[in-house]
Amino acid sequence: MNDAAAIIIRAVQYRFDGGTALHALDVDIRRSVITGLVGPDGAGKTTLMRIMAGLLKASAGQILVDGLDPVTEAAELRLRLGYMPQKFGLYEDLTVQENLDLYADLHGVLGPARASSFAHLLAFTDLARFTGRPAGKLSGGMKQKLGLACTLLGSPRVLLLDEPSVGVDPISRRELWKMVGTLADAGMTIVWSTAYLDEAERCSEVLLMNAGRLEYAGTPASLSERMQGRCLQLRNIVGSRREVLQKALRAPEVSDGVLQGESIRLVLRRADEPPQLDGLQAGPEAYLVEVRPRLEDAFVDLLGGGPGGESVLAEHMPETRVDRGVDAAAMISADALTRRFGDFVATDRISFRVRRGEIFGLLGPNGAGKSTTFKMMCGLLAPSSGTAQVMGLDLKTSASHARRQIGYMAQKFALYGNLSVAQNLSFFSGIYGLRGDIQAKQIADMVRVFELQPFLATQAGALPLGFKQRLALSCAIMHQPPLLFLDEPTSGVDPITRREFWTHINGLVEKGVTVMVTTHFMDEAEYCDRIGLIYRGRMIAAGTPDRLKQQATRAGEEEITMAEAFIRLVEQDDGQREELRA
Amino acid sequence: MWHAILTLVRKELQAIMGDSQTRAMMIMPVILQLLLFPFAATLEVKNSTLAIYNEDGGAASIELIQRLAAAKAFPRLIMVNSEEQLRQSIDAQQALLAVRIAADFTRRLARGEPAQVQAIIDGRRSNSAQIAFGYAQQVIRQFAEEQRPQVLPARLTVQHLYNPNLEYRWFVLPSLVALITTIGCLMVTALSLAREREEGTFEQLLVSPLTPGYIMAGKAVPGILVAVIQGSIIAAAAVWVYHVPFTGSVWLLYLSMLCYGLSLSGFGLFISALCANQQQAFLGVFGFMAPAIILSGYLAPVENMPVILRAVSAVDPVTHFIVIVKGIFLKGHGFVQVWPHLWPLLAIAAVTLGLAYTLFLFRSGQ
Numbered sequence: 001m002n003d004a005a006a007i008i009i010r011a012v013q014y015r016f017d018g019g020t021a022l023h024a025l026d027v028d029i030r031r032s033v034i035t036g037l038v039g040p041d042g043a044g045k046t047t048l049m050r051i052m053a054g055l056l057k058a059s060a061g062q063i064l065v066d067g068l069d070p071v072t073e074a075a076e077l078r079l080r081l082g083y084m085p086q087k088f089g090l091y092e093d094l095t096v097q098e099n100l101d102l103y104a105d106l107h108g109v110l111g112p113a114r115a116s117s118f119a120h121l122l123a124f125t126d127l128a129r130f131t132g133r134p135a136g137k138l139s140g141g142m143k144q145k146l147g148l149a150c151t152l153l154g155s156p157r158v159l160l161l162d163e164p165s166v167g168v169d170p171i172s173r174r175e176l177w178k179m180v181g182t183l184a185d186a187g188m189t190i191v192w193s194t195a196y197l198d199e200a201e202r203c204s205e206v207l208l209m210n211a212g213r214l215e216y217a218g219t220p221a222s223l224s225e226r227m228q229g230r231c232l233q234l235r236n237i238v239g240s241r242r243e244v245l246q247k248a249l250r251a252p253e254v255s256d257g258v259l260q261g262e263s264i265r266l267v268l269r270r271a272d273e274p275p276q277l278d279g280l281q282a283g284p285e286a287y288l289v290e291v292r293p294r295l296e297d298a299f300v301d302l303l304g305g306g307p308g309g310e311s312v313l314a315e316h317m318p319e320t321r322v323d324r325g326v327d328a329a330a331m332i333s334a335d336a337l338t339r340r341f342g343d344f345v346a347t348d349r350i351s352f353r354v355r356r357g358e359i360f361g362l363l364g365p366n367g368a369g370k371s372t373t374f375k376m377m378c379g380l381l382a383p384s385s386g387t388a389q390v391m392g393l394d395l396k397t398s399a400s401h402a403r404r405q406i407g408y409m410a411q412k413f414a415l416y417g418n419l420s421v422a423q424n425l426s427f428f429s430g431i432y433g434l435r436g437d438i439q440a441k442q443i444a445d446m447v448r449v450f451e452l453q454p455f456l457a458t459q460a461g462a463l464p465l466g467f468k469q470r471l472a473l474s475c476a477i478m479h480q481p482p483l484l485f486l487d488e489p490t491s492g493v494d495p496i497t498r499r500e501f502w503t504h505i506n507g508l509v510e511k512g513v514t515v516m517v518t519t520h521f522m523d524e525a526e527y528c529d530r531i532g533l534i535y536r537g538r539m540i541a542a543g544t545p546d547r548l549k550q551q552a553t554r555a556g557e558e559e560i561t562m563a564e565a566f567i568r569l570v571e572q573d574d575g576q577r578e579e580l581r582a
Numbered sequence: 583m584w585h586a587i588l589t590l591v592r593k594e595l596q597a598i599m600g601d602s603q604t605r606a607m608m609i610m611p612v613i614l615q616l617l618l619f620p621f622a623a624t625l626e627v628k629n630s631t632l633a634i635y636n637e638d639g640g641a642a643s644i645e646l647i648q649r650l651a652a653a654k655a656f657p658r659l660i661m662v663n664s665e666e667q668l669r670q671s672i673d674a675q676q677a678l679l680a681v682r683i684a685a686d687f688t689r690r691l692a693r694g695e696p697a698q699v700q701a702i703i704d705g706r707r708s709n710s711a712q713i714a715f716g717y718a719q720q721v722i723r724q725f726a727e728e729q730r731p732q733v734l735p736a737r738l739t740v741q742h743l744y745n746p747n748l749e750y751r752w753f754v755l756p757s758l759v760a761l762i763t764t765i766g767c768l769m770v771t772a773l774s775l776a777r778e779r780e781e782g783t784f785e786q787l788l789v790s791p792l793t794p795g796y797i798m799a800g801k802a803v804p805g806i807l808v809a810v811i812q813g814s815i816i817a818a819a820a821v822w823v824y825h826v827p828f829t830g831s832v833w834l835l836y837l838s839m840l841c842y843g844l845s846l847s848g849f850g851l852f853i854s855a856l857c858a859n860q861q862q863a864f865l866g867v868f869g870f871m872a873p874a875i876i877l878s879g880y881l882a883p884v885e886n887m888p889v890i891l892r893a894v895s896a897v898d899p900v901t902h903f904i905v906i907v908k909g910i911f912l913k914g915h916g917f918v919q920v921w922p923h924l925w926p927l928l929a930i931a932a933v934t935l936g937l938a939y940t941l942f943l944f945r946s947g948q
Contacts, residue, residue: 430589
């Protein structure tokens with residue numbers, strides 16, 4: 001036995017009625033480090049987690065967690081293992097302290113050890129100020145911290161975290177990461193499954209899974225190293241960067257590409273074989289620079305490259321019309337938008353305008369007022385003062401007419417899970433007033449564009465995640481809205497599906513659709529033309545992604561990431577607030 | 583915009599029929615209640631036990647015992663031999679009713695004097711024991727009349743109008759139409775909206791061009807449809823399976839069902855507008871249904887209730903609908919007789935739907 005391995009997995013298989021979730025997996029997980037578990041949706045990450053936690057029994061093979069078999073020695077293992085599932089079982093009506101008490105009782109933490117571990121964990125998670133608050137009233141980040149605290153109550157030696165950072169803002173995510181890092185330094189073995197590859201990049205080890213197989217196990221650096229010389233950035237683009245991206249992705253030399261602010265990041269199939277710049281029509285000033293490979297580049301490459309730049313959807317959509325009298329510079333406009341809940345001011349005089357064919361991103365920490373703003377913009381919430389308008393129509397006074405212009409895609413999959421795909425399509429086209437031949441044609445087009453034919457009779461809730469998202473998007477755009485509102489559209493979605501989704505969005509934007517999006521993915525933020533950063537109810541910064549990055553860059557520093565810029569801008573605001581008080 | 587409502591209604595019906603659990607929830611109660619209610623929820627006293635303590639032992643007492651034994655209500659007799667045993671048989675609920683025949687029963691009858699028979703009733707089961715006592719009394723009275731044949735000065739003859747043989751099913755089944763439709767309609771209106779709220783599809787409806795009025799109509803119409811379908815099944819079973827007479831007109835029954843469904847969906851939507859999730863809505867539905875049925879006059883006559891409860895009963899849609907259905911089934915009621923109970927249903931619907939709409943607007947604009 002390898003002494004350094006905390007978890008030993010030998011030829012582990014998992015089969016279920018519909019097929020095989022894990023094919024003969026062989027891997028050792030090192031002690032006292034953070035191991036990242038990454039892979040597209042349906043790769044088998046959660047299945048593996050649950051097998052390690054003893055919640056599922058492997059169909060074949062052997063697994064030892066800290067020297068114990070998770071099934072036969074479950075009672076013993078339970079004392080040494082902490083498992084935090086995707087949605088941790090917090091009791092939302094109980095307070096933070098009551099939740100801790102409950103889990104302490106369940107873990108058998110009693111006597112003097114109880115008070116000291118509460119004190120320690122509350123200090124550790126910085127939740128001491130909130131012990132009296134119901135768990136349901138905590139922000140997403142704080143909920144995850146409390147979940148972690150509850151998991152840590154039994155002082156486990158092995159900690160399994162299943163996507164702990166989904167829906168958590170970059171600041172809370174960084175705090176969570178620091179906390180877990182401290183635990184690993186103290187000797188805890190941690191397995192962290194995640195869809196955020198920038199996060200996985202900081203793990204000591206990564207396991208990359210795809211379709212139930214282990215594609216890679218090792219350090220993130222050596223995986224990224226394979227990409228050396230293949231990652232480029234196209235800078236100084238003149239003209240539409242989306243069109244350039246589309247052309248670049250068409251080039252045979254390019255395997256993957258994404259927007260990064262004003263620039264485009266390209267991944268080549270082979271090192272030193274860049275695409276012809278003339279063919280990209282990026283303007284005379286454009287040039288290519290080699291950049292440091294990221295884990296995400298390697299990830300996408302390992303899975304066979306990105307989905308390509310063609311959006312069949314965009315080809316099918318007509319150019320959006322703008323009615324006469326509508327100001328193309330203010331397709332969406334907020335004017336001193338304010339919303340109060342009792343004494344609490346959720347959004348404080350926020351103003352912005354979005355022009356036609358622009359992607360406007362709302363960023364901000366959990367609970368900063370981003371969702372409130374978003375909800376007011378699509379008419380789900382009435383403002384306390386100020387106005388929210390779409391295409392010159394006030395969402396308060398001409399609500400029904402204004403909402404007809406909007407396509408809306410919610411954060412959570414919000415279609416009818418127990419209706420079939422066909423029924424969902426006909427329902428959503430129906431409530432937007434489509435009927436007869438037009439309705440039938442629109443539905444047929446969506447089915448063709450998104451390749452939904454084989455799933456027409458499938459219940460929407462049973463679709464694979466990627467298809468759920470396609471269905472959600474098609475339901476949002478069947479009435480060909482000139483405006484699209486996307487609320488964290490790719491939360492918890494893997495990079496490949498996310499790329500496919502954005503290919504469609506970019507295609508729609510080229511047709512003149514105006515998009516407003518909220519996101520916690522900083523990569524996604526870079527796809528936006530402009531970003532509004534909302535913190536404590538106010539818009540503390542607005543501008544292009546590059547502007548925001550520059551704004552946060554300190555003298556003598558090279559370019560920083562969007563996540564770093566986000567955190568710094570929020571901290572700067574905190575600093576100014578302190579100064580004002582002093 | 584009829585098309586939008588049609589779309590909403592179709593979606594709702596697809597959701598009910600597409601989900602095996604929901605489908606079962608709509609159909610199973612109808613079938614179960616149809617099978618169980620007419621047999622289980624009967625006020626007729628059959629199959630009960632009579633305890634007899636015969637201190638006499640003479641010919642007349644034996645004759646009386648044989649007559650009691652022959653009564654349909656008492657297939658089992660327990661003969662006891664002491665006061666202690668008599669008490670025990672009631673205590674242990676072995677017998678519903680005990681009859682004690684005094685030691686001088688035969689002697690006094692022979693002398694032409696009035697004789698005593700004591701009946702002991704189990705007060706814990708007062709209702710059915712009272713009925714059993716009625717049967718016993720009938721037997722004894724007949725016996726007494728035969729013993730002393732003489733012309734009584736006056737005699738009360740009872741005829742049960744509308745239900746001549748006091749068939750309990752005639753009473754239960756029309757009421758069942760009301761009870762079952764209540765459950766079905768409330769489930770669809772109250773629970774499904776709460777479910778949409780929970781699953782996030784509600785927001786998806788709110789950002790669509792549909793106005794709150796349409797969304798509510800889209801919930802109310804399927805609720806009414808479910809109520810009408812369930813009601814029709816029970817009415818049909820009542821007529822063709824249980825042979826309850828149907829003396830009124832079919833169109834009037836459907837008109838009433840429609841009005842009743844409207845008033846129920848008002849309550850259902852009101853509950854759903856108040857509740858944040860399915861759990862709360864479920865409690866809300868039961869919080870409404872239990873008192874609504876108790877106060878409806880189905881279990882106890884409204885006239886016997888205190889004034890306040892009678893007032894509550896007057897705004898309870900179940901009360902009115904039970905009266906209507908029974909009237910149409912058994913009494914051949916026409917529109918004129920039904921109207922006094924039809925307009926309260928419409929009034930209730932107007933108030934509850936109005937309230938639900940206001941609350942709905944308030945909550946969705948929050």
